[in-house]
Amino acid sequence: MSWNKVAVVGAGLIKMGELFEQSYEQMAAGAFSAALVSVDKGLDKSAVDAVIVATQRGTLWGQEGIGGNTVPSAIGLSGVACTRVENACPSGSDAFRIGAMVVASGVHDVVLVIGVEKMRDKSTQEGLLARAAAGHPLYNRGETAPVLFAPFATRHMHEFGTTPEMLASVAVKNHHNGCLDPYAHFQSEVTVEQVLASPMVCSPLRLLDCCPQTDGAAAIILTSAQRAHEFTDKPVYVAGFGVATDHPYLHEKSTFVGLPATTLASGRAYEMAGVGPHDLDMAEVHDCFTITEILDIEDLGFVEKGKGGPASLEGETALDGRIPVNPSGGLLAKGHPIGATGIAQLTECWWQLREEAGQRQVAIRQGFALQHNVGGRGSGVSVVNILTRNA
Amino acid sequence: MTAPPVKPVAVLGVGAAAPSLRLAASDVGTAWGSGGGRGTVAVCDADEDTLTLAWQAANAALEAAGVTPAEVSGLWWGTARPPFAEGPSHAFLATTLGLDRTVAGGLSSGSPHAGMEALLGAWDALAAGHARVALVVTSDALVPGLGTTAETTTGAGAAAVVLGAIADSAEGPSTNGSSPAARLVARTTRAMPAVDRYRADGGGATGDVYDARLFREEVFVPLLTETGRALSQDAASPLAAWAIADPDGKLASAVAKRLGAPLASAPVYGALGDAGAASALLGLVQACAGTGSGATGSSATGSGATGLFGAIGYGGGRATAVLVDATRPVPGAVGVEQLGAGRRVGYPEALRARGQLEPMEDPIPMGLPPGGAAFVRGNPEMLGLFGARCRSCGTISTPPSIHPTCIGCGGDELEVVALARRGRVQTFVVNQTMPPPFQAPLPLVVIDLDDGARLMVQGSPADAADLAVGDTVTLSLRRYALERGIPVYGFKAFRVAGAGATVGSGQDRAAQEGGR
Numbered sequence: 001m002s003w004n005k006v007a008v009v010g011a012g013l014i015k016m017g018e019l020f021e022q023s024y025e026q027m028a029a030g031a032f033s034a035a036l037v038s039v040d041k042g043l044d045k046s047a048v049d050a051v052i053v054a055t056q057r058g059t060l061w062g063q064e065g066i067g068g069n070t071v072p073s074a075i076g077l078s079g080v081a082c083t084r085v086e087n088a089c090p091s092g093s094d095a096f097r098i099g100a101m102v103v104a105s106g107v108h109d110v111v112l113v114i115g116v117e118k119m120r121d122k123s124t125q126e127g128l129l130a131r132a133a134a135g136h137p138l139y140n141r142g143e144t145a146p147v148l149f150a151p152f153a154t155r156h157m158h159e160f161g162t163t164p165e166m167l168a169s170v171a172v173k174n175h176h177n178g179c180l181d182p183y184a185h186f187q188s189e190v191t192v193e194q195v196l197a198s199p200m201v202c203s204p205l206r207l208l209d210c211c212p213q214t215d216g217a218a219a220i221i222l223t224s225a226q227r228a229h230e231f232t233d234k235p236v237y238v239a240g241f242g243v244a245t246d247h248p249y250l251h252e253k254s255t256f257v258g259l260p261a262t263t264l265a266s267g268r269a270y271e272m273a274g275v276g277p278h279d280l281d282m283a284e285v286h287d288c289f290t291i292t293e294i295l296d297i298e299d300l301g302f303v304e305k306g307k308g309g310p311a312s313l314e315g316e317t318a319l320d321g322r323i324p325v326n327p328s329g330g331l332l333a334k335g336h337p338i339g340a341t342g343i344a345q346l347t348e349c350w351w352q353l354r355e356e357a358g359q360r361q362v363a364i365r366q367g368f369a370l371q372h373n374v375g376g377r378g379s380g381v382s383v384v385n386i387l388t389r390n391a
Numbered sequence: 392m393t394a395p396p397v398k399p400v401a402v403l404g405v406g407a408a409a410p411s412l413r414l415a416a417s418d419v420g421t422a423w424g425s426g427g428g429r430g431t432v433a434v435c436d437a438d439e440d441t442l443t444l445a446w447q448a449a450n451a452a453l454e455a456a457g458v459t460p461a462e463v464s465g466l467w468w469g470t471a472r473p474p475f476a477e478g479p480s481h482a483f484l485a486t487t488l489g490l491d492r493t494v495a496g497g498l499s500s501g502s503p504h505a506g507m508e509a510l511l512g513a514w515d516a517l518a519a520g521h522a523r524v525a526l527v528v529t530s531d532a533l534v535p536g537l538g539t540t541a542e543t544t545t546g547a548g549a550a551a552v553v554l555g556a557i558a559d560s561a562e563g564p565s566t567n568g569s570s571p572a573a574r575l576v577a578r579t580t581r582a583m584p585a586v587d588r589y590r591a592d593g594g595g596a597t598g599d600v601y602d603a604r605l606f607r608e609e610v611f612v613p614l615l616t617e618t619g620r621a622l623s624q625d626a627a628s629p630l631a632a633w634a635i636a637d638p639d640g641k642l643a644s645a646v647a648k649r650l651g652a653p654l655a656s657a658p659v660y661g662a663l664g665d666a667g668a669a670s671a672l673l674g675l676v677q678a679c680a681g682t683g684s685g686a687t688g689s690s691a692t693g694s695g696a697t698g699l700f701g702a703i704g705y706g707g708g709r710a711t712a713v714l715v716d717a718t719r720p721v722p723g724a725v726g727v728e729q730l731g732a733g734r735r736v737g738y739p740e741a742l743r744a745r746g747q748l749e750p751m752e753d754p755i756p757m758g759l760p761p762g763g764a765a766f767v768r769g770n771p772e773m774l775g776l777f778g779a780r781c782r783s784c785g786t787i788s789t790p791p792s793i794h795p796t797c798i799g800c801g802g803d804e805l806e807v808v809a810l811a812r813r814g815r816v817q818t819f820v821v822n823q824t825m826p827p828p829f830q831a832p833l834p835l836v837v838i839d840l841d842d843g844a845r846l847m848v849q850g851s852p853a854d855a856a857d858l859a860v861g862d863t864v865t866l867s868l869r870r871y872a873l874e875r876g877i878p879v880y881g882f883k884a885f886r887v888a889g890a891g892a893t894v895g896s897g898q899d900r901a902a903q904e905g906g907r
Contacts, residue, residue: 125826126755132825134758137766138773138881139790139847141871142822142833150820151837158818158860203821251789251837251847252798256818 003104007228007235010039011347013218016185016335025074031217032075040232050108051082054095054115054339061118089375090383092342114219115340146202153291155256166309168195170290178333180360185335209290214335218343239388242268248377261382262299269384277301283370284345287330324362353389398518401555401571404456404722408447409730410435414741416543422738428543432664438869445530446868448549455723456553460489464522465496469509486774502707506668517556531667536596546664550672573717577625584708622712631698634674662727671704679724695720754828761877779805787844812866814840
């Protein structure tokens with residue numbers, strides 16, 4: 001495969017949370033502004049010649065028919081080329097992948113990848129929970145978001161002896177990391193006992209096993225490696241990416257102890273980047289629920305299948321662990337504004353590789369970071385992006 | 392008027408079913424401050440209705456009769472309150488039972504007499520030679536008016552009978568090649584136009600103007616006694632017992648006393664209350680089981696009573712009596728006490744289950760409207776529980792309409808097959824957090840079916856507390872939703888408790904059928 005090398009020259013996000021006071025458009029403008037400000041040598045916004053927008057659920061803020069024109073208008077770039085990507089929970093990471101391919105193709109020079117999501121303009125009842133009544137009238141009936149992942153926890157516990165304490169340890173770690181991230185939705189510690197005492201949402205997942213509903217936006221500016229030094233002396237490069245799919249219904253899954261789409265996507269990304277799991281300094285992975293992070297670190301090859309629970313409990317994924325996972329606080333603490341999530345994760349990778357992550361900075365030895373999302377019906381879509389600071 | 396001679400038909404098997412819930416009359420009294428009522432009545436859970444009860448009883452009767460759905464030439468369904476006042480009620484039931492699309496028969500409704508009308512319709516078709524095997528299903532889940540005395544008497548239940556034609560030459564053999572255990576040998580009907588219970592267009596609950604003294608003395612005792620005596624005159628010997636539909640636990644015994652033979656059906660009212668159109672056949676099944684005294688445990692399938700049994704059903708100003716001559720125990724005859732004791736619920740839960748207590752906030756609508764194209768495409772495969780089997784690798788993809796290619800190998804040569812209705816739990820969750828109309832706890836179960844297909848369906852709240860990976864479950868028809876007045880039916884998973892078969896469910900038979 002031959003493609004032009006792509007660089008990240010700017011990245012930023014807004015403070016995540018229930019942003020009742022901000023419109024979708026204001027969140028988009030805030031994220032774009034943060035990305036522009038982050039460009040070391042400055043970048044005139046008129047230099048942006050294409051925008052890729054990730055928004056997964058326009059339905060949650062009353063914009064069912066949203067296209068690609070809302071964001072350019074909101075950020076003062078009306079007229080610019082713009083495409084909207086909707087690809088489930090990996091919408092943001094897939095928008096990044098597509099943006100990288102656009103730059104690599106040489107068709108556009110400076111591409112803004114921006115994810116924006118309003119999760120709380122509708123009540124939980126009418127928004128996320130309402131999906132219990134959507135989809136196939138029998139095979140999806142009652143399927144709220146936790147139902148997509150809880151069956152994997154049940155089976156993982158059954159086959160590998162994974163315990164509620166192991167699940168809880170993921171929440172404890174990510175909430176701890178969130179305390180160190182000024183952009184995180186939650187900035188408070190939780191204990192294993194608190195997780196285990198929280199209300200049962202969808203067995204075996206309790207409230208603190210679940211990510212919150214978070215409004216947010218994040219933006220990244222991409223250009224070719226050739227032009228990167230016009231904007232910064234510390235560019236980060238796109239080393240590889242992969243996307244993969246699986247069947248959309250739970251009853252079509254070949255396994256309930258892993259998400260094959262993640263394995264496929266990461267395999268493609270590792271091959272493209274010419275690296276393996278052991279070359280990574282850190283990873284931002286999809287932890288919509290605690291069990292998801294345990295599945296992820298197995299499916300991404302960080303630990304052996306079935307060992308994700310003990311590895312989490314024993315701190316292998318902590319900031320100072322063998323492979324730090326979700327230093328930003330992850331979806332569990334930083335939040336999961338769906339379209340923005342992947343781009344916010346990539347922003348964290350960018351900060352970490354540039355060693356600008358402050359108190360949550362992990363040791364950068366080999367110069368590679370991985371970002372991952374998985375989701376959609378039956379967790380049937382996964383995207384993995386790998387960034388590097390190595391020229 | 393002289394009635395033409397009646398051609399007997401064979402009784403090949405019977406089945407019965409009861410809903411899940413029981414409501415004590417005393418709880419109704421407490422709610423209304425009227426202090427009243429004894430005993431309990433059967434109430435459908437939110438996912439049960441007259442159709443799901445009919446499905447259960449029909450499966451049990453087919454299993455008992457040893458008749459496959461493909462052998463059934465007609466379905467006659469009697470219910471005072473079909474799931475659609477107008478709509479595809481009969482087609483839905485026939486599809487869920489796996490009957491052929493050419494199946495004859497019809498739906499009788501409009502009063503509790505509908506059960507007897509269905510029986511007579513089937514009988515006529517068999518006698519005329521237009522049908523060889525007839526499935527008669529009677530079911531009801533009536534909705535009483537709030538605050539009326541009917542709340543303490545109105546119940547629910549279902550009974551089914553498989554009938555076979557008898558060759559003209561002799562009393563046998565029947566269609567199944569041996570002499571039948573029992574035959575329907577005589578029948579009579581009387582009319583007496585009087586309004587007792589009624590429901591107008593658009594009416595939710597059944598209105599009840601039953602004035603005990605008026606109707607007992609002037610209408611029902613005379614009408615039923617006259618009908619019963621007329622039937623007795625056709626009997627070659629004295630009747631062994633009567634089965635009489637009962638509105639209040641008193642009328643049937645009064646009539647039986649006048650007719651001079653024991654009342655075998657008393658336990659039906661005692662266990663279920665007034666089961667409407669199903670009452671007469673439920674009583675007949677009870678009589679054939681030989682447990683009319685109400686004693687429990689004496690009648691496993693295979694034992695049972697013999698002799699002449701009279702059954703009387705009525706309603707809508709008409710009464711019909713039929714005579715059954717049982718020379719051997721009737722296959723499938725069970726006492727109502729074997730249908731399960733049900734789960735006792737309080738008055739608010741019973742009202743909620745019956746749809747009479749609703750939240751003020753609007754329930755979340757189904758993603759696809761039940762009247763829309765997706766249901767036109769999907770109803771046969773949802774009601775019949777079909778999958779698509781790959782001719783190359785054997786993998787079953789479910790449901791067929793969303794799987795033009797195989798989930799296993801991508802092959803595109805698929806054949807539609809009925810799925811097995813038994814399997815083991817691969818994994819599950821219990822959802823505790825959902826908006827109305829959902830009720831927690833709601834198990835959602837991924838099942839590895841006996842035929843190798845995998846399915847995710849809702850489970851039973853009763854299994855929520857201790858469901859486990861590896862548990863054996865069977866699939867049973869339930870109502871998934873009632874939206875814009877349209878019921879949506881599908882299969883749900885129920886754990887098989889221990890080794891005991893579930894009487895009245897017919898799920899074993901269904902599993903065999905689906906597994907072929």
